[in-house]
Amino acid sequence: MDALNLQLITFNVGEFLPGPETDIARLIRNPTPDLVLIGLQEVRSGAQELLIEQLLVGEDAWSRETRQTLSSLGFIKVRSIKLMGLVLLLFCLEKHVPYLRGLETQYTRYIYKDIIRFQIYGVSVCVLNSHLAAHDHNNQARIESYNTVLGSHTYTSPNTELIMYHDYVFWMGDLNFRLEMNSFSFQEIEDLVSKGVLSKLLGEDQLSGARSSGQAFSELEENQPSFPPTFKYKVGTGVFDSKRRPAWTDRILFKVNKGNYDNLELSLHQESYTSHPEFLESDHKPVSSSFKLSVFSSKLAEELLVQCFHPIVRFHTEDVYCGEDNTIVYSVNVKDWRYLKAWDWIGVYKGEEASFQDHIGFLWAPSSPTRQEAFQLSFDDSIFIRSGAYRLVYYSAESKDILGISSIFQARVRELGPEVGVEATEEL
Known part of the structure; x- marks a missing residue:
């Protein structure tokens, strides 16, 4: 099998606009990946912004900034989907574009969530960008939202009727999971972060707890974050804002269905998972993750009689x-x-x-x-x-x-x- 490099980026921009110092290129991993999917949350979506988008520029300020930056790196914006302040963008290097099949963009009617799914070099990929309920006490609402979408969002294709049937599934966004209530105070969190003692804090992470108990996201994998909490910061700084207890709200999870095909095994390797504290435009820090995933080679596609594999x-x-x-x-x-x-x-x-x-x-x-x-x-x-x-x-x-x-x-x-x-x- 051959391999592709894919990068995911999630960023809650907090309704702020990109400024002169914004450099999207700093989010892109070197060497340049083959595919980049960017999930944005809280993009400005008021009446004035929507009017400008529809009549004048055709896209929001963050999408435009991202497209212009990535085009200089050889990427083409293939698809995007926007639901209120939620935006999901798919960029692909030009040489891979004629191998894209089954492109679909959808919303979910239960929670704020964008979905892009596609096939490339014969394998299926489904990417979700979501913004779940905020605040410490809404943990159960976040869990219920996940299970509602997972059980009810269906497609017409029999091989990928449900989200988790795809060969590769990626779920990212401002998932809004916090540290357990009554666990650590703001000052205690700040002190432990300054000392680099993250494991103690992550032991009280609501998302990790929901996964280990099987309540939510247990179908997906996540390597434990090795970066500081990504929320909440004073805008324009790297200093935590005492209005909220710091937490890892911005996450990227993944799944590979290794046995979807007879006599061969798919593979997915996470090569990086990090935050980008140098971005000061929002009270969140962006998070990115890079993966190497296996795809069909031309020879294997021919042996498996994969239909419409090559550019036509x-x-x-x-x-x-x-x-x-x-x-x-x-x-x-x-x-x-x-x-x-x-x-x-x-x-x-x-x-x-x-x-x-x-x-x-x-x-x-x-x-x-x-x-x-x-x-x-x-x-x-x-x-x-x-x-x-x-x-x-x-x-x-x-x-x-x-x-x-x-x-x-x-x-x-x-x-x-x-x-x-x-x-x-x-x-x-």
């Missing part, structure tokens, strides 16, 4: 002209025509934005080739209006599978030749 569509792009009708050709191997459906479509995206979230135009995929394995796309003069960089993406009928992406190409204004210029002058 190959674009043959050249520069196009603004304000004119343009033609672009793509090819599909005859043996892969069975994966093409009547309602497949091709999205047109701005190349410099490194995002597949909002297309600026689209065409339905032609139903038959123009010659042998070649299909022709005819764009009218309303698609490429402005000069700049563009990219095409071929989607399956339900937009779940990315079957091919083009390289970035340019739209430019056609230069008039000297003869055309003379004729135009004479007409005037």
